[in-house]
Amino acid sequence: MANAVVSQSGGPTGVINASLVGVIEEARNHPDIDTLYGAVHAVAGIVKDEFIDLTDVSDETLEILAASPSSGLGSSRDKPDKAYVEKMINVFKKRNIEYFFYIGGNDSANTCYIVNQVADEMGLDLKAFHIPKTIDNDLRVTDHCPGYGTAAKFVACALMGDDLDNRALPGVKIDVIMGREAGWLTAATALGKQRDDDGPHLQYFPEKPVSMEKMAADIKAVYDKLGRCVVAVSEGIRAEDGNLWGKKLQENAEVDAHGNVQLSGSGALADFLATEIKSRLGIARVRADTFGYLQRSFAGLQSKTDAEEARRCGRQAVIYSKDNDNGSVAMKRVGTGKDYKIELFMTELKNVAEHTKDLDEKYINSEGNGITEAFVDYAMPLVGDLPRTEYLGNRPKV
């Protein structure tokens, strides 16, 4: 018998708590796990020895938690170096912890890998498992990431509403979408399109650098045709020189411990684009919104599929820990369309830790400013049903 610890790292998502609940409920079935601790604020809580006991959390609390957005144990953006990890291992030893379940993105997979190695060096037989989460959907190996479907649902519903708003009061509307340096979430803004002329009419992804000239020309073409234009732009879009537009705008760009530039939490990119488009095209009504943290932490708007998968991933990590030393849980799609189904498998931490995954070329249209049907087929099962909408203003005049 030994103890286990679970924690959550990086940016919150709408279903990271579902994965946590999966770990908690499966740990109860694991004969070799005694106490399950939750480390508060991830690695930062571990080095400070700040744990709560998750062994006896009530089922009712677990169900509410599984449906709650954000990280129920708190999070951290610390990037542990060797000395930091050694501190962690000493705490693990003191508490007889031999299982480490870490829910996070690729930086967290990397931390998991290092923790597993240093534990080995320090003579602790620690099992270390990574459970994927990110709204950005940029993890390798897995078909998609828990957290993405829920954020995708949010931005799809948002753009459905925003497009109808833009029909009512026409003009150019620019929406800046999260996703860091991958275009997956921006791609999802188009999932709710129902009519031929529904927006977003243009989408710009980090994978396809674009000049202000090209973007303005694209917008002008749509506006000339429809009298309006809705544009979804990734916070991570790059200019043709390869530099992040967002970075260019921030004289003192904030960089986190992992070397990531702070792209969210400011409306600068949206406002810059609106001002540029307004002055270049001479269109009176140009508006811009930055969707911000709403995309990852909105209460009451989970994708059911996403929440179920996140929970399964949490449970599976505990199951893998019975017969394995370390690994990352991944999803494989074994059925498509109405037969959509996933199977879980284990992959090496290194495979997930080192790089991120771009929006696939086959999901981007030839112009580089929209998605393909293949993307809709890929993403719709993750999002689930979207509401239908009606607009009457385009009916024949009498």
Place this chain on the structure above:
Amino acid sequence: MANAVVSQSGGPTGVINASLVGVIEEARNHPDIDTLYGAVHAVAGIVKDEFIDLTDVSDETLEILAASPSSGLGSSRDKPDKAYVEKMINVFKKRNIEYFFYIGGNDSANTCYIVNQVADEMGLDLKAFHIPKTIDNDLRVTDHCPGYGTAAKFVACALMGDDLDNRALPGVKIDVIMGREAGWLTAATALGKQRDDDGPHLQYFPEKPVSMEKMAADIKAVYDKLGRCVVAVSEGIRAEDGNLWGKKLQENAEVDAHGNVQLSGSGALADFLATEIKSRLGIARVRADTFGYLQRSFAGLQSKTDAEEARRCGRQAVIYSKDNDNGSVAMKRVGTGKDYKIELFMTELKNVAEHTKDLDEKYINSEGNGITEAFVDYAMPLVGDLPRTEYLGNRPKV
């Protein structure tokens, strides 16, 4: 027998289409109404003689429409002068229109009043009825406005999630909320609070001018106590000199035809506040989001009560038109708490047209930076059930 026209004006809401559907379904019961036209883009469509026929829209379409955000007939921000209204009346005469149903805010009530008067002068026996809508909840006479409950639900769910996000990654978070020059919607950001230390911890309303010094001191006090702080700020907040902060920030502030300054569609206020707080308090993590148009046009997130009331208001306008020449539909609360109930009544257009309604003094706490229990009692029935959430990180450490 005569024809009728219905249209929608001003900013969209989540239930303005429910009111439209109410007009359409009740017009079918009205023996004296022949064809019901929809004017596309409000008064702008009327002067251009751009109408669609709403008489035979299918029930299925109507139900989807009633659940769709934004204005299904399109909208307009035109402010008709005398010549403009005369053009409208000429179109009405040509089309044998003797009923005018206009869904909008106080500017629309005013338009309705003028249209009714000019029709009289021009010898047209026109019945003109205003149906209230606004997410701002700033119309006089009525207990509350259709559109407010749905927007209130959105911001309540948003702040529930945002507060959990801020627990996970502590710092100062500032959210800029719509509402123009009334604090009703900003007040609603606190409706989802469940725990004593849940945010928003501070709320700033246009009704209570506040200096940067005071706001910074308030934030510091919360941050010193909790290690984090979530702040909801109305887009219409005023400095102590009475001027809009948003206006101060816009060198070339856009003003619409009604003389309203454009407060939405830019992240400038949020970014300004974040920069100020960061430099004044020396707190590393300060983020700001501007919720923007999501608050009024998000697909799939209606308040059920709001949608039902909006529809009733639409139907009632048609019923009033049988025995009255003009008026505005208003709501009166005849039961509170679990017995919440409203009755509809008619008020004069002038009563709604001339002024707006501030957030009531009794709903603002003595410090001017939060709400009272009386506001929760007032607003909760309009929003309906909110999701419950859990956070474990504040449990006792073991």
